[in-house]
Amino acid sequence: MISGDGEGGSVEMETETTAAASAAVSATATAAATATATAAATTTAPDALLTVEHLSIRFGGLLAVDDLSFSALPGEITAIIGPNGAGKTTVFNCLTGFYSPDVGRLLMRHSDGAEVYLERLESDQIARRGRLARTFQNVRLFPRMTVLENLLVAQHAELMRGSLYTVGGLFSLPSYRRAQQAAVEKACRYLNLVGLLSRADEEAGALAHGAQRRLEIARALCSDPVLLCLDEPAAGLNPSESKTLRHFLRRICEEEGLAILLIEHDMGVVMGISDHIVVLDYGRKISEGTPEEVAGDPRVIAAYLGEEDADDGSTSSTAATA
Amino acid sequence: MTQDLRAILIELGITGLIAAALVFPLITLRTIDSFEGLTINARWLPSVLAVALVVLGRFGLILLRYERSAIALAGGAAAMLAAAYAWSSDLPLSKLFEVFLFAGGLFLFARAAIQWLVIARGVERARIDTARADAALALRRAIPLAAAVVVVFVAFLPWLPFSSIYMLDVGILILTYVLLGWGLNIIVGYAGLLDLGYVAFYAVGAYAYAIFAVNFGLSFWWCLPLAGLLAGISGLILGFPVLRLRGDYFAIVTLGFGEIVRLVLINWSAVTRGPDGISSIPRPSLFGVAEFNKRATGDLPLFHEMLGIPFSPEHRIIFLYYLVFTLSALVAIFTLRIRTLPIGRAWEALREDDIASASLGLNRTRIKLVAFGISAAWGGFAGAFFATRQGFISPESFTFIESAIVLSIVVLGGMGSLVGIAIAAALLIGLPEVFRELSEFRMVAYGGGLVLIMVWRPRGLLSFREPSVRLFDRRGRMRFAAEGYAVGDSPLAAPAPTTATATAMTAAPAAPATGGGAVGEGSVVRQKPTGSKG
Ligand SMILES: Nc1ncnc2c1ncn2[C@@H]1O[C@H](COP(=O)(O)OP(=O)(O)O)[C@@H](O)[C@H]1O
Ligand SMILES: [Mg+2]
Numbered sequence: 001m002i003s004g005d006g007e008g009g010s011v012e013m014e015t016e017t018t019a020a021a022s023a024a025v026s027a028t029a030t031a032a033a034t035a036t037a038t039a040a041a042t043t044t045a046p047d048a049l050l051t052v053e054h055l056s057i058r059f060g061g062l063l064a065v066d067d068l069s070f071s072a073l074p075g076e077i078t079a080i081i082g083p084n085g086a087g088k089t090t091v092f093n094c095l096t097g098f099y100s101p102d103v104g105r106l107l108m109r110h111s112d113g114a115e116v117y118l119e120r121l122e123s124d125q126i127a128r129r130g131r132l133a134r135t136f137q138n139v140r141l142f143p144r145m146t147v148l149e150n151l152l153v154a155q156h157a158e159l160m161r162g163s164l165y166t167v168g169g170l171f172s173l174p175s176y177r178r179a180q181q182a183a184v185e186k187a188c189r190y191l192n193l194v195g196l197l198s199r200a201d202e203e204a205g206a207l208a209h210g211a212q213r214r215l216e217i218a219r220a221l222c223s224d225p226v227l228l229c230l231d232e233p234a235a236g237l238n239p240s241e242s243k244t245l246r247h248f249l250r251r252i253c254e255e256e257g258l259a260i261l262l263i264e265h266d267m268g269v270v271m272g273i274s275d276h277i278v279v280l281d282y283g284r285k286i287s288e289g290t291p292e293e294v295a296g297d298p299r300v301i302a303a304y305l306g307e308e309d310a311d312d313g314s315t316s317s318t319a320a321t322a
Numbered sequence: 323m324t325q326d327l328r329a330i331l332i333e334l335g336i337t338g339l340i341a342a343a344l345v346f347p348l349i350t351l352r353t354i355d356s357f358e359g360l361t362i363n364a365r366w367l368p369s370v371l372a373v374a375l376v377v378l379g380r381f382g383l384i385l386l387r388y389e390r391s392a393i394a395l396a397g398g399a400a401a402m403l404a405a406a407y408a409w410s411s412d413l414p415l416s417k418l419f420e421v422f423l424f425a426g427g428l429f430l431f432a433r434a435a436i437q438w439l440v441i442a443r444g445v446e447r448a449r450i451d452t453a454r455a456d457a458a459l460a461l462r463r464a465i466p467l468a469a470a471v472v473v474v475f476v477a478f479l480p481w482l483p484f485s486s487i488y489m490l491d492v493g494i495l496i497l498t499y500v501l502l503g504w505g506l507n508i509i510v511g512y513a514g515l516l517d518l519g520y521v522a523f524y525a526v527g528a529y530a531y532a533i534f535a536v537n538f539g540l541s542f543w544w545c546l547p548l549a550g551l552l553a554g555i556s557g558l559i560l561g562f563p564v565l566r567l568r569g570d571y572f573a574i575v576t577l578g579f580g581e582i583v584r585l586v587l588i589n590w591s592a593v594t595r596g597p598d599g600i601s602s603i604p605r606p607s608l609f610g611v612a613e614f615n616k617r618a619t620g621d622l623p624l625f626h627e628m629l630g631i632p633f634s635p636e637h638r639i640i641f642l643y644y645l646v647f648t649l650s651a652l653v654a655i656f657t658l659r660i661r662t663l664p665i666g667r668a669w670e671a672l673r674e675d676d677i678a679s680a681s682l683g684l685n686r687t688r689i690k691l692v693a694f695g696i697s698a699a700w701g702g703f704a705g706a707f708f709a710t711r712q713g714f715i716s717p718e719s720f721t722f723i724e725s726a727i728v729l730s731i732v733v734l735g736g737m738g739s740l741v742g743i744a745i746a747a748a749l750l751i752g753l754p755e756v757f758r759e760l761s762e763f764r765m766v767a768y769g770g771g772l773v774l775i776m777v778w779r780p781r782g783l784l785s786f787r788e789p790s791v792r793l794f795d796r797r798g799r800m801r802f803a804a805e806g807y808a809v810g811d812s813p814l815a816a817p818a819p820t821t822a823t824a825t826a827m828t829a830a831p832a833a834p835a836t837g838g839g840a841v842g843e844g845s846v847v848r849q850k851p852t853g854s855k856g
Contacts, residue, residue, distance in 0.1 A: 096681055098680075142678065
């Protein structure tokens with residue numbers, strides 16, 4: 001049957017990093033503390049769409065996200081980067097209600113002035129009330145349904161209303177036919193945008209990996225988000241696909257007026273299109289800024305380039321002192 | 323092949339031993355109820371034959387492994403001939419044995435024929451596969467027509483020259499299970515929840531009908547919707563706590579609920595009359611106009627007197643037959659319709675991936691609850707029909723085995739396929755009735771059938787899924803004349819001589835994707851300066 005802990009699958013795989021993580025957290029505690037202090041000053045922008053403040057979540061003994069604050073501005077691409085196990089996906093899971101944070105405030109400020117605190121919503125209310133849509137690190141489509149059906153599911157609420165909560169749909173009332181027509185048209189628009197219109201009637205699970213990733217983005221767009229959260233959208237794409245994806249993201253960001261929150265390992269993608277980058281390491285924010293600023297930050301270089309060495313060093317030094 | 327003789331003999335020996343171990347308790351030992359009490363009688367001849375049959379079948383498969391398809395072909399044909407001869411003569415063999423002999427021969431023959439075509443005639447494997455795929459597609463296309471023919475046949479069955487009361491009785495039984503299967507299909511096939519306690523709703527419907535009819539004297543036409551409603555409400559009540567559970571836990575708790583309902587029926591004697599059950603449940607009248615009895619019991623006129631024809635018990639049976647036929651048709655139409663509505667798609671989305679569904683704003687509990695309520699209501703209708711047909715119900719009729727039978731009908735038929743479920747119901751309920759001899763092996767046949775289907779068609783007899791909505795019709799034209807979406811070219815589509823929109827719109831659904839190409843020159847892309855680290 002359906003099991004809900006697919007995301008947790010990565011948890012088991014990454015348990016070896018856990019010990020190293022906690023060791024390193026204590027080792028770099030002082031350095032990180034200064035980093036957060038400087039960061040906190042820069043984050044609280046008044047016109048921010050999403051404001052994350054002091055987000056922390058703990059899994060057993062592991063602080064997966066530790067006092068993280070940042071914000072995402074409308075119409076901008078904000079990237080979250082960091083080594084594997086840094087807590088990026090966990091941030092998304094907090095934003096979309098799959099994990100409830102131990103501490104922290106996740107505020108969406110919409111253009112009409114409405115303020116929505118995401119941490120108070122259930123996972124299935126986030127899409128409508130928070131107007132936040134996401135994709136998953138390991139693509140999660142409805143594989144035995146067609147491409148078009150995948151996009152119609154994303155418009156469930158409108159279609160339900162159009163079908164007068166099924167009653168009108170059963171008798172095929174005009175209001176339902178109108179709603180269906182509108183939903184199909186919207187789906188076609190996004191399918192066309194991701195180049196999948198001609199495959200609308202194929203099973204989603206039968207598409208190639210790159211096409212599935214595009215479909216997942218189209219599906220997220222169909223739910224009318226103002227903030228689109230993409231978890232490693234370029235993973236498993238070939239270089240040319242990754243390049244097209246980059247242009248595509250930039251373009252929907254500008255044309256649809258969306259804000260994008262992007263987790264990505266592909267530095268070409270991140271540096272090429274992000275307006276703002278937040279760097280996580282062991283759950284803490286170690287740097288933040290424009291691509292140039294982040295690329296020149298010695299802490300980022302240490303975390304990224306010297307990842308192996310730093311890890312080995314800190315673990316062995318802890319072992320030596322113990 | 324000869325150099326492996328030892329290995330082959332060992333394999334045959336092991337097969338024989340396993341067969342003997344299974345055959346001994348199942349076939350050899352037979353209890354006889356004689357006047358000295360229960361004695362055991364050994365049936366050696368059939369046992370030896372059965373073991374020999376298994377060993378021979380294994381040998382046939384070994385022949386295929388060594389690519390001796392000609393011998394296997396001959397062997398398969400011989401087995402079929404022998405079975406046919408045995409069937410027509412009066413050898414002291416069980417019919418079951420002959421059926422197995424024939425089926426085994428047919429299986430061997432078909433496998434050998436394919437192999438022979440591939441090896442001796444040089445037919446490529448790929449061609450056979452495409453031929454198979456074509457046949458499957460043809461079958462798929464033919465299903466609506468075949469289904470229509472069957473529906474017409476079923477609708478006119480009472481008027482066909484060869485129909486009999488017995489046939490109609492079997493038909494009513496099958497249709498009752500079709501009704502139950504289609505009801506359970508909503509939970510299991512669409513919403514993807516393994517419900518092991520469906521019999522609870524069947525029981526609630528039956529008892530609701532019986533209690534309203536006997537205690538309050540309501541007529542069938544009032545009781546039927548009431549029974550459905552009560553069963554639906556009980557579905558919502560039972561569903562609420564269990565729908566938060568997942569997978570195995572859900573299955574086990576529904577199993578428990580099924581038993582709880584049965585125990586309540588046994589122990590709440592004041593209302594349900596306990597283990598004795600409720601008897602003399604009124605039979606349905608002809609829409610409150612006339613009744614089907616020989617002598618008047620109430621103030622309604624008698625059906626046969628009204629028409630001025632002699633009394634026949636057949637009238638009532640034909641009426642019941644049409645009643646359950648109409649109920650099934652109603653459920654089928656409703657199900658086909660709701661499947662294409664947003665709620666139906668939401669059920670399937672939850673089955674496919676409930677995390678993704680939640681992230682798209684689907685309220686999982688509410689959507690599953692609707693499935694539970696509707697499914698339970700259909701189960702209640704079936705229960706009410708059961709009560710009025712039997713005229714007597716007791717908790718005995720609502721044991722776990724009923725849930726298991728209905729569930730195996732749904733699984734065997736192919737979850738989500740109405741036609742497949744109807745076929746499975748006809749096979750699982752009809753065959754044991756028609757082949758009375760088989761019915762003592764009913765459970766063995768169930769198990770065997772399930773295993774065979776797991777091996778050959780792991781997703782059920784008819785497992786393909788018709789999309790709830792299609793964008794393109796068969797000729798590849800768009801069915802929803804859409805204008806609003808045609809904004810700009812597709813940034814992910816390869817640049818084409820015409821605009822991407824135009825090509826995509828006219829392309830057939832089977833056309834290869836145009837994605838993954840470079841970006842058209844016209845699209846404006848703001849390129850950020852790349853950082854030093856990449
Ligand atoms: N549900 C969970 N239970 C326990 N540990 C978790 C869970 N989810 C994530 N983690 C842990 O939190 C850390 C961050 O994981 P994740 O957010 O997936 O990292 P990434 O930055 O690679 O996306 C990892 O060490 C992971 O093992
Ligand atoms: Mg991740």
